[in-house]
Amino acid sequence: MSKSLLRSRGALRVRLSAAALSIAAVTLALTACAADPGSNTPGTGPDGSSVAPSDSGPDLGLLVPGKLTATSLRSQVPMSYVDANGEPIGFAVELAKEVAERLGLEIEFTLDDVAAAISGVVTEKYDIMVAAVVQTEERQETMDFSMGWYWAPSVIISLEENPYPDIEDLFGKTVAVVQATAQEAQLHARFPEITAQVFADQTAAVTALKGRQVDAALLGGVNSLTVAEEEPSIILGAEVEETTPSGFVLPKGNTALADAVNAAIQDIIDDGTFMELWDAEVPFPPSEMALETFPALRQ
């Protein structure tokens, strides 16, 4: 704007309206970005009209009929994580896609973190949480689970200069775990003699171990392997057996969906697709607990 315009009597009004216009423009731009592109209203189609449930099967109580509205995680390797483009990958993701196909449904993923994803299923923002989530008693009060299809192996990692090979060595010591993992649930439920220090993510936990702020860390099997490979100062200890299964999270009380999903998973196990997907995605064999529960997995 020219100097004379800024100095003239109407200058204040001009400046105020310029400010108001720019605020309005920014607000509009932000609203457009934040607007939800898809419709998640139950019982309505994308154009807002009512859609009857698919008549090729029972009403599964889905948020959008014909589609599984799913959420997955960013870094739960090898179950539910993202590739370099941010697309969901992992065994849980592949299993969920297979389940959706068998049920004749589309599936759409939204990435989220653990707390928000679990909360999203409970509040009917999602139909299903696609990840390996430990079925603790506390959780079973507010949500349902699919049948357990995974028993998460946990492996101790510690510093080479101060090793702790077995879980009993760690009684009275401080062990790092990541929030909302099977390992945190394990320490809490089975090893109260160990002081658990809970970290928001794995990087923070491993940093603390390297900085000698904790005595050891308890991570998921694959994660421990990767960390031990990448960090010369860290060595692997014993595997700690898991007894509580992990599975998908489902909304509480939706027995139709749970039954359909479980039937599909059982089919997938029985006809061998489960092991195919497992071999493709998971670098270690199914645990003893899995083989006992699903004899069909024994090849």
Next chain:
Amino acid sequence: MQNVLDTFFNVQQMLAALPQLLRVGLPNTLLLTAASFTLAVILGLLLSMALVSKFWWLRTPARIWVDIWRGLPAILSILIIGGGLPLAGFDVFGRSTYAYAITALGIINGAFLAETFRSGIQSVEVGQTEAARSLGISGAKTMALFIVPQGLRRVMPAAMNQFIICLKETALIYILGLVAVRRELFSIGHDAAAANGNYSVMVAAGILFLAITIPTTYLVNAWDRSLREGRRPRDVDDQPAAPAPLTKVS
């Protein structure tokens, strides 16, 4: 609507978590806030004097320090100090997560307070400095006895604003990893959310935050009012005598 109430205002969950929040979370939060704010005030005072100093070798390092710690996101600063220092071999505080957290929060808020105090000091009218210097009082004493006290009093409300910010920033220390007895208010809420898929305990923690910040705000406003309005005027006897008439100097 029912969904919102269930997710954010589930009274049952809030009441179940209340003992933990009051016995573990609240004392920890208050301890963190008090300790880090004290450190912040000390650092802020020292830095603000350096910032207005006439010596460039005091001013410039102080400027750089303040710019960095004001500019970095608080959570990153906490990670650098609490995670990075031990990793680099400087485990100055051994295993004490809180010591690192308090240091980090003190440094961050100290940088902000440095600017607040600096603006207060620089707002004192230059006539004050001139009057003091013309009476033969040294530069350093002028600052210490006249300028800084006046300047600080002016910005006390702004400084107390920083106290409230410091209180809320204690929610970020979870990134350093907490054992059960060292959880502050927010991390108790976050743990419950990850376990139950319900945010009610976080809302309860938020209510406790409000219970600290709102009374603090009112106290600070009352203090500010009393500073500005001074004591109530007394009656006639204390009024100053009429000024002496001007006499000509021959």
